Amino acid sequence: MGSNDSISVGGKQNGLSLKEIIISINGWSKYILSKWLVYIIVGIIGAGIGLLLASIQKDKYEANLTFVIENSQSGDLSSYAGLASQFGIDLGGTVRSGIFSGDNILEFLKSRMLIEKTLLLPIEKNGKGYSMADYYLNISDLKKESNSAISFPLEIPRAKLDRMQDSVLNIIYTKITESNLKISKLDKKLDFIQVRFTSKDELFSKIFTENLVKEAIDFYINTKIQRYNTNIDRLQMKADSIEKLLNQSTVELARIQDINLNAVRRVAGVSNELAQRNKTILQTMYIEVVKNLELTKISLVQERPIIQIIDKPLMPLKNVKIGKVRATFIGAFVSMVLAFMMVVVMKLYKNIMAE
Incomplete structure (x- = not known):
């Protein structure tokens, strides 16, 4: 190309005239467009690579479950909390806190304790039962990669796992949290x-999601x-306990009244007054305790259920491949x-070397 096709990089002049800018742009445009065959060839190669990757990629099924956390409805009981606390009773529920408050639920759903549980x-498939850990080992090829004969029998308690089983379970947990499981809020x-x-298995994706929640x-x-x-x-x-004492007190009062039924002296009425x-x-203590007992039962009812399922995963699941x-x-x-970027870089390199 002629000298008009190049653009000065760090030229001797302090600035470029409008004519020189137009000539440079025109030179760049002609150079870039002249490489159209390169773009087509590379595009065809890239399309072929994309098609090949899509052909060899395995199916991936995504299960989605949405639920909502309800705010505690026991605010009406807050006026009784002080009264109940006098008897060493925590009615609770006045403020939603703990693992289900704020963003804590997001981390709790990814916790090792919950996922391992x-x-x-x-999980059952074709009439045969498996533990979900064994099922995951098979569909994720972890068992082949580790050449391990470790298995997890059905209904085995977590406390009875040996060292090797615990190690494999931790590998599964790590892979699930890094590659398979995503927890998010739809809106902050x-x-x-x-x-x-x-996962690669449609049934496992559905069952694991439902069981986790x-x-x-x-x-x-x-x-x-x-x-x-x-x-x-x-x-x-x-x-x-108070009812028993109250019954005893009632009997004692009746006994004293019978003894002092025809008493003349005033001192005879003292024991009657004390018993009364x-x-x-x-009676007052018994009424308050029974009241707190009923309030606690009401509070328990109001706390359930705390979570409502909005959307469940339904078969067939979405294939995200x-x-x-x-x-x-x-x-x-x-x-x-x-x-295109390579063409631009090569052009810049040639211009710099020509300076």
């Missing part, structure tokens, strides 16, 4: 949580129930962009 659950202002699980819900409910049941048992014991006062105190047509166009486009 889910992996030890059973809302409590809608989306669980996405992608179910285990999380069960864990939360059981934790809540345990606390409330502890409070209920404590209150029930107090109520039974004790009975009144026990990239299509052949799309892969062909992407391969062609990316390769042509790279070819």
Whole structure:
């Protein structure tokens, strides 16, 4: 090309005239367009690579489950919390906190404890049962890669796993959290949580997603129930104890009244007054304890359920494998962009070397 086709890089002049800029742009345009055959050839090669990759890529099935966390409805009980605390009772539920508050739920759903618990659950295919851990080892080729004969029998307790099983389970957990499982909020202002699980097996994606969320819900409910049941048992014991004392006080008062039925001296009425006062105190305590007992039971009911499932994964699941047509166009486009950049770089290099 002539000298008009090159653009000065770090030239001797402090600036370029408008004519020189137009000539340089025209030179660059002609040079870039003159390489059209390179773009086509490279584009065809890229399209072929994209088509090849799409052909050898294995199917991937994505299961989506969306649920919403409800805010606690026990605000009406807050006025009774102080009263209940006098008896050592925590009604709870006035503020939603803990693992299900804020973004804690996102990390909890990816926790090792929860995922391992889910992996030890059973899954059935073609009438045969497997542990989900064994099933995952087979579909992910981890068993072949590690040449391991480690297996996880159905319904085996987590505490009974040996050292090798624990090691393999940790490998599965790491792979799932890094490659398969995605937890996100649909909107930062809302409590809608989306669980996405992608794997080569359609059935496993669906069952694992459902079981993971179910285990999380069960864990939360059981934790809540345990606390409330502890409070209920404590209150029930107090109520039974006070009721027993109240009954004894009633009998004692009746006995004293019978003895002093025809008494003349005033001192005879003192024991009667003391018995009456004790009975009144026990009645008041019994009423308050029973009230707190019923409030705790109401609070327990209001805490369930805390999570509502909005969307469940339904068969057939979405196949997220990239299509052949799309892969062909992407391969062609990316390769042509790279070819264009190489042409520009080579042109700059020639201009610099010609200075």
